[in-house]
Amino acid sequence: MQPDTTRRSLLGGIAATGSAALAGCSGMTPFVGQRLERSETIDPDDAETVAIRGEAGRITVVGNDADEIHLELEKQSSSIRTDLEELALRTDRADDLLELRSEWDGNEGWFQSRPTMNIDADVPRDVALETIRTSVGRVTVRDVVGDLAVDTSTGRVDVANVDGAVGVTTNTGRVEVRNVDALEDVRTSTGRVGVDVPAIDGDTTIATNTGRVDAAIGPDVDADLHVETSTGRIDVGDLELTDVDRDDDRVRGTLGDGGPALRVETSTGRVTLTTLE
Numbered sequence: 001m002q003p004d005t006t007r008r009s010l011l012g013g014i015a016a017t018g019s020a021a022l023a024g025c026s027g028m029t030p031f032v033g034q035r036l037e038r039s040e041t042i043d044p045d046d047a048e049t050v051a052i053r054g055e056a057g058r059i060t061v062v063g064n065d066a067d068e069i070h071l072e073l074e075k076q077s078s079s080i081r082t083d084l085e086e087l088a089l090r091t092d093r094a095d096d097l098l099e100l101r102s103e104w105d106g107n108e109g110w111f112q113s114r115p116t117m118n119i120d121a122d123v124p125r126d127v128a129l130e131t132i133r134t135s136v137g138r139v140t141v142r143d144v145v146g147d148l149a150v151d152t153s154t155g156r157v158d159v160a161n162v163d164g165a166v167g168v169t170t171n172t173g174r175v176e177v178r179n180v181d182a183l184e185d186v187r188t189s190t191g192r193v194g195v196d197v198p199a200i201d202g203d204t205t206i207a208t209n210t211g212r213v214d215a216a217i218g219p220d221v222d223a224d225l226h227v228e229t230s231t232g233r234i235d236v237g238d239l240e241l242t243d244v245d246r247d248d249d250r251v252r253g254t255l256g257d258g259g260p261a262l263r264v265e266t267s268t269g270r271v272t273l274t275t276l277e
Contacts, residue, residue: 035076036084042069042091044127047098049146051131054102057116058155059134063125063143070122071100077115087115097130128164138173149184156191165201174211192269196276197221200262207265215264216276222256226263232270239273 044050050069052059057074075084092099102117116137123129128146132139138155141148145163152170159166160178167184168175174191177183182199183206192211197204198218206215212232217239225241227234228250241253255262264271 033076033078034080034082034084035074037072037074040071040073040089042071042098042100043067044069044098044124045093046096047093047127048096049098049128049130050123051097051099052101052119052121052129052133053099053131054117054119054134054137055104056114056136057102057134058118058120058137058140059132060118060120060140061129061132061142061144062122063129063145064122066122066124069100069124069127072120074118074120075115076118082115084115087117089117089119098127129162147184175208193266197262198276200260203261203263205263205265207263208269209267210269211266212269213264213266213271214274215272216274217255217262218276220256221262222259223254223262224258224260225251225253225255226261226265227251227271227273228263228265229269229271230267232266232268235270235272237272237274239275 052061073089075087077084087102087104089100089102104114123144125145129144129148130146131149133151134155136154139150139152139157141159143161147164148162148166150157150159150168152173154172156173157168157170157175162180165182165184166177166180168177168186170188172190173188175186175188175193177186177195179196182201183195183197183204185204186193186195186206188208190210191208193206193208194214195206196216199221200223206213230249234251236251241255244253264273
């Protein structure tokens with residue numbers, strides 16, 4: 001798989017290093033607080049998989065042909081009293097898994113706040129990306145290999161070009177999963193969902209409580225399709241369904257030869273299913 005996007009084109013410019021209380025003539029709201037940036041290179045040391053965990057902050061991962069993991073880290077806090085050195089990226093090795101995680105050893109108090117760390121990683125394509133977890137922050141992934149699970153509490157998830165299966169869990173945030181080998185469960189409480197479903201392995205659910213769902217389903221998928229919405233329209237487009245059972249708020253049918261359950265659900269929102277080209 002050839003990369004169609006580089007980390008630099010995804011991220012754009014990065015602000016200057018160090019403490020900042022920025023003001024200018026542009027009319028933009030100044031950043032008040034402090035910011036610290038650094039670059040780091042990590043040797044995977046024959047690790048077969050990598051996991052990235054952050055507490056708060058954006059995580060962006062792009063695969064490349066390098067032998068090492070290159071990181072651009074940006075730490076920032078709205079408080080000038082917070083010690084950014086107490087927020088660090090640590091590495092752990094367990095068998096063939098290399099874990100990168102942000103940890104804060106500081107305390108919240110008067111004139112201090114919990115800092116954030118943005119992690120931008122270039123990862124060798126011969127190292128599988130296994131997990132990304134963060135509490136608050138956007139997750140973007142491009143051009144990687146591995147069966148990937150993304151778990152975030154609040155933040156948009158945007159995944160594309162993965163040689164492997166992808167599953168996503170988030171409470172609040174839009175989810176986009178495109179050009180992957182297979183889809184696993186995709187769930188969000190609030191947010192629009194757009195996914196490609198080229199294949200599934202076992203029962204699979206695509207669900208949001210509040211938000212529209214758009215799913216492009218591969219023509220070779222064999223599954224028992226269950227589509228439900230409490231408030232919203234269901235459009236199954238040109239899908240080749242047999243044994244169709246349709247009501248106002250649900251559609252059931254057989255894709256191909258049938259098989260595991262493929263559930264597409266939303267409480268409030270439209271569901272649109274199309275054939276993946």
